[in-house]
Amino acid sequence: MSGKDRQKQLAREHYERQNQRRIEREARAKRNAIIGTSVTAVVIIGGVIAATTLLGGNDSPATATPATSAPSASPSETSTAAKPTAFDPAGGTCGYVADADGSPAKNVGLPPAKVDTKPKTMTLKTSQGDIVIAVSADKTPCTVNSFAFLAQKKFFNGSKCHRLGSDQFPVLQCGDPLAKADGKSQTDGQGGPGYRFVNENLKGAKYTRGVVAMANSGPDTNGSQFFIVYGNAPLSPDYTPFGTVTKGMEIIDKVNKGGVITPGPDGTGAPKETVEIKDVTMSSKS
Structure with missing residues (x-):
């Protein structure tokens, strides 16, 4: 040559x-930031609408458009990237892996593999008041273990819930540590903890009022983003439901009544009533 x-x-x-x-x-x-990065078709009042995606989203609330396909990894990522593993009852462990897709992250390391499956209560101390959640450590051990780890690391402190849903999509999404939630940011919904873990507890999953579930960008891509349902969200069982609000739903209702700053085509956007997470604690259920 x-x-x-x-x-x-x-x-x-x-x-x-x-x-x-x-x-x-x-x-x-x-990828769009609310309800995963798979496209979910839902039937509402005789019509079919495309559900926007939960987690991993790069569209701002002002410019969000329904995704038409999930993002695909490059061939090298597909063949070599480590895969998270499900809870192993024999060893009492979960397999967390580093996120290889380059998404913005507030890196705090990986959660411990060994998990505690005892019943727990998670409390979100927010600028609007406390939201108390009974979490299912027995059904979602990897998810609850991750939240306990992130809470200990003060990962959520100062973060803002960046997306409020609509009448057709009644959810409030939080957990992006980098979100500005100002109705202008082009990166809200991208942030995470720099690792991923498996989906859990999906069989027969329903997203009714009070349910708290993980946002994701496809199967087994859970990070730190989650959503609280304040109505009945018509979603397919693709998002790990890991808890139920036992106190503080009136806070979510108040935020919902306030509306969004700049609605996207799907009616969702950053809430006018700012919800800043001051602190997250995980305690044994009394």
């Missing part, structure tokens, strides 16, 4: 690498 041919080959390889990175960035940029 001549020197000129070699230069052409190197230029072509460089272009291909740049093009692949661009494709991956655009794929990530299509």
